[in-house]
Amino acid sequence: MSLVRSDAPLALAQLSDPALRVRAVEAASTYDAEGLVQLTLAYLLAASRKGARGSPKTRAAYALAVRDFVAWARENGVSLLRPGRRDGGRYVAHLQLRPSRGRGRSGSLAAATVAQYVAGVRALYRALRWAGATEAQPFEEAHVPPDPTPGIVKNPPYGEEIDAVLGHCDPRLAALLLLCAHGGLRVGEALGVRAEDFQGGLLTVRGKGGKVRRVPLSRRARAALAGLSPAGPDGALFEWTYAQAAYRLRRAFREAGCGHAWRGFHAARKHSGTRLYRATQDFTRVSLFLGHSSVDTTRRYVAVEEGDVAAEVEGF
Structure with missing residues (x-):
């Protein structure tokens, strides 16, 4: 049996x-x-x-x-x-x-x-x-x-590819990409977003282990979500599976001439974490934004530029 x-x-x-x-x-x-x-x-x-x-x-x-x-x-x-x-x-x-x-x-x-x-x-x-x-x-x-080889080296964050690819996305696909690349969401979190989750410029995100966090969104991400109607009766903004969403974005990358740059959704999440760290220089704030339980995890999501401390050591 x-x-x-x-x-x-x-x-x-x-x-x-x-x-x-x-x-x-x-x-x-x-x-x-x-x-x-x-x-x-x-x-x-x-x-x-x-x-x-x-x-x-x-x-x-x-x-x-x-x-x-x-x-x-x-x-x-x-x-x-x-x-x-x-x-x-x-x-x-x-x-x-x-x-x-x-x-x-x-x-x-x-x-x-x-x-x-x-x-x-x-x-x-x-x-x-x-x-x-x-x-x-x-x-x-x-x-x-x-x-x-550190993961951030094997699969680095996207850079200028994000803006290049957005021009080849329909509104719903662009919103999904912005949720990952600007909002720092895991793709599973992004695909689970409902219309009611977006209020007052903040997005309620249901993450791993049932954890809930409130994420501020960029101007472009807010505009992208505001322009979407629910895709399903439960208010879900996306009805795609992971494979369906990946297929659409891979195709958009190819159309933008960035076909070989497609490295999955996690590189978009790393794009968000890296940009926020460069703006704040604070791993703790980035960790809270990405929904990590440990700052050590966040360090693996941030690409720190070589020579980042050059100015600080100049006067040693």
């Missing part, structure tokens, strides 16, 4: 402790990858009160990692419930040696990709412990080498 071939993660999270343990043990014993994905999602749903649920993109990445690890464990005779103390490190080594299918410069998976896979499998083992199926923590001491 599969773990939850027909059950939603919500239903799984509402099972009694004994029933949940039986389901989890069965899925792990039979290497039921889809069942273990659902168990992981159920755990994230149950932990959402602590902000652990994650974005749809994070949940999709965790699901991919769980499927990959379960397949590897089965092929290598690794017990999911009683893994060996070195199995976590063995899986990390496997990821580091895996070909990237031409996407990585070195021909192997990037360090950030390895870290993402390991994060997903760690979530799986948190879910198994939550379900009472095992106390194993095979990745507790597994070393994941840090990426030597």
Whole structure:
């Protein structure tokens, strides 16, 4: 019997402790990858009160990692419930040696990709412990080498591309881009904006973990939102999925002659954080604006120019 071939993660999270343990043990014993994905999602749903649920993109990445690890464990005779103390490190080594299918410069998976896979499998083992199926923590001491290239270098913020691309966007697409590039919203937050959220020049944003913040918008962003009518009966300004929105913006980038510059929505959010930091020189204010729980996270969103402190050290 599969773990939850027909059950939603919500239903799984509402099972009694004994029933949940039986389901989890069965899925792990039979290497039921889809069942273990659902168990992981159920755990994230149950932990959402602590902000652990994650974005749809994070949940999709965790699901991919769980499927990959379960397949590897089965092929290598690794017990999911009683893994060996070195199995976590063995899986990390496997990821580091895996070909990237031409996407990585070195021909192997990037360090950030390895870290993402390991994060997903760690979530799986948190879910198994939550379900009472095992106390194993095979990745507790597994070393994941840090990426030597900072994320802000690998995926820098957009610059002049924003203004160039806006001229090739219809009003609704332009509003979405401005919410990310001027308002600093995550794309999921932007796609969830409703007409009633915009009042008095401030936008109410529902972020990760159910956190709510009020974001001031630029003159152009305010004008873009004011000109939009709801796209759906619930007052939503956008009815696009992430893939539909990305397709439209990628096409606008190509039409503007910036096709190779498309680096996703996060580069627009970094554009906002970088511009605000240059205006304020204050990471704390930028962190509050972007909705980060830690200033350390914000530092990864800001491109600080080389020679930024040249004037300050001149008189040393």
